[in-house]
Amino acid sequence: xxxxxxxxxxxxxxxxxxxxxxxxxxxxxxxxxxxxxxxxxxxxxxxxxxxxxxxxxxxxxxxxxxxxxxxxxxxxxxxxxxxxxxxxxxxxxxxxxxxxxxxxxxxxxxxxxxxxxxxxxxxxxxxxxxxxxxxxxxxxxxxxxxxxxxxxxxxxxxxxxxxxxxxxxxxxxxxxxxxxxxxxxxxxxxxxxxxxxxxxxxxxxxxxxx
Amino acid sequence: xxxxxxxxxxxxxxxxxxxxxxxxxxxxxxxxxxxxxxxxxxxxxxxxxxxxxxxxxxxxxxxxxxxxxxxxxxxxxxxxxxxxxxxxxxxxxxxxxxxxxxxxxxxxxxxxxxxxxxxxxxxxxxxxxxxxxxxxxxxxxxxxxxxxxxxxxxxxxxxxxxxxxxxxxxxxxxxxxxxxxxxxxxxxxxxxxxxxxxxxxxxxxxxxxxxxxxxxxxxxxxxxxxxxxxxxxxxxxxxxxxxxxxxxxxxxxxxxxxxxxxxxxxxxxxxxxxxxxxxxxxxxxxxxxxxxxxxxxxxxxxxxxxxxxxxxxxxxxxxxxxxxxxxxxxxxxxxxxxxxxxxxxxxxxxxxxxxxxxxxxxxxxxxxxxxxxxxxxxxxxxxxxxxxxxxxxxxxxxxxxxxxxxxxxxxxxxxxxxxxxxxxxxxxxxxxxxxxxxxxxxxxxxxxxxxxxxxxxxxxxxxxxxxxxxxxxxxxxxxxxxxxxxxxxxxxxxxxxxxxxxxxxxxxxxxxxxxxxxxxxxxxxxxxxxxxxxx
Ligand code: SF4
Numbered sequence: 001x002x003x004x005x006x007x008x009x010x011x012x013x014x015x016x017x018x019x020x021x022x023x024x025x026x027x028x029x030x031x032x033x034x035x036x037x038x039x040x041x042x043x044x045x046x047x048x049x050x051x052x053x054x055x056x057x058x059x060x061x062x063x064x065x066x067x068x069x070x071x072x073x074x075x076x077x078x079x080x081x082x083x084x085x086x087x088x089x090x091x092x093x094x095x096x097x098x099x100x101x102x103x104x105x106x107x108x109x110x111x112x113x114x115x116x117x118x119x120x121x122x123x124x125x126x127x128x129x130x131x132x133x134x135x136x137x138x139x140x141x142x143x144x145x146x147x148x149x150x151x152x153x154x155x156x157x158x159x160x161x162x163x164x165x166x167x168x169x170x171x172x173x174x175x176x177x178x179x180x181x182x183x184x185x186x187x188x189x190x191x192x193x194x195x196x197x198x199x200x201x202x203x204x205x206x207x208x209x210x
Numbered sequence: 211x212x213x214x215x216x217x218x219x220x221x222x223x224x225x226x227x228x229x230x231x232x233x234x235x236x237x238x239x240x241x242x243x244x245x246x247x248x249x250x251x252x253x254x255x256x257x258x259x260x261x262x263x264x265x266x267x268x269x270x271x272x273x274x275x276x277x278x279x280x281x282x283x284x285x286x287x288x289x290x291x292x293x294x295x296x297x298x299x300x301x302x303x304x305x306x307x308x309x310x311x312x313x314x315x316x317x318x319x320x321x322x323x324x325x326x327x328x329x330x331x332x333x334x335x336x337x338x339x340x341x342x343x344x345x346x347x348x349x350x351x352x353x354x355x356x357x358x359x360x361x362x363x364x365x366x367x368x369x370x371x372x373x374x375x376x377x378x379x380x381x382x383x384x385x386x387x388x389x390x391x392x393x394x395x396x397x398x399x400x401x402x403x404x405x406x407x408x409x410x411x412x413x414x415x416x417x418x419x420x421x422x423x424x425x426x427x428x429x430x431x432x433x434x435x436x437x438x439x440x441x442x443x444x445x446x447x448x449x450x451x452x453x454x455x456x457x458x459x460x461x462x463x464x465x466x467x468x469x470x471x472x473x474x475x476x477x478x479x480x481x482x483x484x485x486x487x488x489x490x491x492x493x494x495x496x497x498x499x500x501x502x503x504x505x506x507x508x509x510x511x512x513x514x515x516x517x518x519x520x521x522x523x524x525x526x527x528x529x530x531x532x533x534x535x536x537x538x539x540x541x542x543x544x545x546x547x548x549x550x551x552x553x554x555x556x557x558x559x560x561x562x563x564x565x566x567x568x569x570x571x572x573x574x575x576x577x578x579x580x581x582x583x584x585x586x587x588x589x590x591x592x593x594x595x596x597x598x599x600x601x602x603x604x605x606x607x608x609x610x611x612x613x614x615x616x617x618x619x620x621x622x623x624x625x626x627x628x629x630x631x632x633x634x635x636x637x638x639x640x641x642x643x644x645x646x647x648x649x650x651x652x653x654x655x656x657x658x659x660x661x662x663x664x665x666x667x668x669x670x671x672x673x674x675x676x677x678x679x680x681x682x683x684x685x686x687x688x689x690x691x692x693x694x695x696x697x698x699x700x701x702x703x704x705x706x707x708x709x710x711x712x713x714x715x716x717x718x719x720x721x722x723x724x725x726x727x728x729x730x731x732x733x734x735x736x737x738x739x740x741x742x743x744x745x
Binding site: 003004005007008009011012013014015016017018019021023024025026027028029030031032044051052093103107108111124126127128129132140141142145163164167168171172173174175176177179180181182183184185186187188189190191193196197198199 | 502
C-alpha cells in the first residue's frame with residue numbers, strides 16, 4: 001500500500017519534473033554584521049522598547065538588585081517567580097516572596113505569581129526585541145508567560161544592532177521566544193490594546209556596563 | 211518509494227466539495243451583497259488605510275528593504291525547487307528531536323489525522339492558535355462532528371467563532387465587526403460575562419482574556435499552524451501578537467501543528483530575512499510582539515508530545531504549474547489585501563475562500579481548481595481584480611500577482627472557451643457593424659433608464675448582456691444618444707459656445723491653462739467612472 005508520505009513526495013517530484021525551473025542563487029545583499037557603538041545601540045534599543053510601551057531602566061550591573069527591587073515594589077509585586085539558574089544576587093534587595101520555578105509546578109500556580117524575573121539570551125536594537133532561549137537563567141517558557149509582569153534583565157553587550165546579528169547568537173534547537181513589547185492586540189477596530197494573554201507589563205532592565 | 215513510470219503524473223487539486231477553498235456563489239454576486247454593507251466598507255476603509263500607512267513608514271525605514279525582498283523571493287523559489295529534499299530533511303530533524311511527522315494528501319486526511327491524535331490523548335477539547343491551514347481544511351467543523359470542541363484563542367478568531375461567522379481578513383479576521391457588535395457577541399455568547407460590559411476595546415479584550423485563561427490552564431491539547439518550518443534544524447515557528455500562541459504552544463501536554471508543505475525554509479539563517487519582511491509588511495510593526503521557535507520536544511519545557519502534519523491539499527498541483535507556483539511563495543502577510551481597491555470595497559467574504567484578496571484570487575483556483583461550470587465560484591476569482599498592480603508593489607516576496615491573474619484568466623478562457631465579456635462584446639460588434647441596427651440599439655439603450663434603479667445604475671441586463679451586468683453595475687445610458695443631441699438645438703448651441711471659447715482662448719494665448727482644465731475635468735470623469743465601475 002502506498003503511504004500518504006510516498007504519495008505526497010511523489011507528487012512533489014512529479015510537479016517539479018512537469019515544471020522544471022533553473023536553480024536559484026539567493027542574493028544576500030541585505031545588511032548583516034553591523035556593529036554600532038554602545039551608546040547608539042542603547043539609544044536605539046531604548047527608543048524601540050518605549051515605542052512598544054515597554055518600561056526601560058538602564059543601570060550599571062552593580063545596581064541590578066536595587067533597580068529590580070524598586071520596580072517590583074513600585075508595582076506592588078509580593079510574590080515573584082524566578083528560574084532556577086537566575087543569579088540570586090539580582091533579587092537580594094527584594095523583600096517579597098521569591099518562588100524558584102521547577103518543571104512540575106502546574107500553570108495555574110504560575111498564575112498566582114505577581115511577577116517573574118528572568119535574564120535573556122540576546123537583544124535586537126533596531127526592532128526592540130528580546131530573545132529568551134530557555135537557558136537556566138531564563139527558565140521554561142511558561143514561567144515568563146503566565147505572570148502578568150515580566151521583568152527581564154538584558155546585558156547591553158548581548159544587544160545587537162539588527163535582526164541577522166541577533167539571530168546569529170541563538171542556538172536553533174533551544175525553545176526560543178522573541179519578545180517585542182508586552183502582549184498586544186489590534187483586533188477591535190484596529191485600536192491597539194496592550195495585554196491580552198501574555199504579560200500586560202514588560203519591564204526591561206538594561207545593564208549598560210556589560 | 212514512489213515508482214517512476216515514464217511520464218510524471220499531474221498532481222490533483224484539492225478535492226471538490228471539501229474544506230474552505232470554494233464559496234457558495236461566484237465573486238460578482240457575493241460581492242454584490244457585501245457592497246451593500248456600509249459598516250463593512252467603513253471599517254475596511256479605515257483599517258486598510260491605517261495599516262497601509264504604517265507599513266510604508268516601517269518599510270521605508272530600512273535602507274535594505276529591496277535587498278530583503280530579493281532575498282525573500284529567492285529563498286522561497288529555491289525552497290520550492292528543492293522541496294522533496296527539504297521536506298525529508300525537516301521530517302528527519304523533527305523526528306530526531308522527539309516529534310512525529312504525519313503526511314496528509316488532502317483536507318479529509320489531515321482532519322482525520324488530527325482528530326485521531328486528539329482522541330488518543332483522551333481529551334474532548336482543543337485550544338487553537340489562529341491558522342490559515344486549519345481554516346482551509348475545515349478542521350473545526352470536522353472536530354465538532356466527531357465530538358471534539360475546538361476553542362479559537364486569537365481574539366479576532368474568537369469573535370468570529372462565537373458569532374458563527376467567517377473570517378474576512380488574513381490578519382484581522384473580524385475586521386468587518388465594530389465594537390458594539392463585538393460587545394453584543396460577547397454578552398450573548400461568553401458564559402458568565404459581566405452584563406455591564408461596555409464597548410471599550412480594552413474592556414472587551416479583558417473579557418476575552420478572562421474567558422480564555424481558564425481554557426489555557428486546563429486544556430491538554432493544542433492545534434496550531436506554522437509560519438515557517440526550518441528543514442536544516444527541524445524548527446517550527448509561530449508569529450503572533452497576543453500571547454495566545456505562546457499559551458497554546460507552551461502549556462498543553464500535546465501540540466499538533468498543521469503546516470502546508472510550501473512553508474518550509476532551507477536554513478535557520480533564512481529567518482533573518484523573513485522576520486524582517488513579515489511583521490513590517492503585515493501589521494506595519496518593526497517586529498510583532500511574540501515569535502515562538504521550537505524544535506521537537508524539550509524535556510521539562512512545553513508539550514512533551516509534538517506532531518507535525520504536512521499538508522498537500524492541492525499545493526503540488528500549484529507546484530506543477532510553471533507560472534502559478536509563484537503563488538506558493540506567499541508568506542500570508544496580507545499586505546496585498548490592504549492595498550487592493552477591490553478587496554477594500556468587497557471585503558474578504560466575497561472571495562468565498564480561506565484566502566481572500568489578490569493572493570486568494572490566485573492561490574484559491576491554484577489549490578482547488580476552476581471548474582468548467584459557468585458559475586463555479588473559483589473561476590470568477592481571477593476576474594476579481596482591477597489589475598492595478600498595487601499588490602505586486604506591496605508583496606514582500608515579490609509575487610507578480612497581476613500577471614498570475616492574467617495567466618489564470620487565460621487558462622480559464624481556454625478551459626471554457628468563452629467569458630461573459632466575450633459574449634457581450636461579440637453581440638455589440640454584430641450590432642455596430644450595421645448602422646441601422648446600431649441606431650435602433652442606441653434608442654433601445656435610452657430605454658435603459660427605465661430599467662435602471664433610482665440611483666441611475668442598472669444591475670441586471672437581459673442576455674447576452676447579463677454576463678456583463680452580473681459582475682458590475684452599469685451607469686444608465688444618457689437620455690439622448692450623442693447623434694440625437696448633436697442634431698438638436700441644444701447641441702448646436704453648446705458647440706457654438708465651445709468654438710467661441712476656443713477662439714477667445716487663442717487670442718489671449720493661454721492654451722496651457724485651458725489644456726490643464728480640460729485634463730482635470732477628464733481626470734474627474736475618469737474617477738467618477740472608476741467609482742461606478744467598481745462600486
Ligand atoms: S501575496 Fe505577498 S503581499 Fe499578499 S499575503 Fe502573500 S506575501 Fe503578503
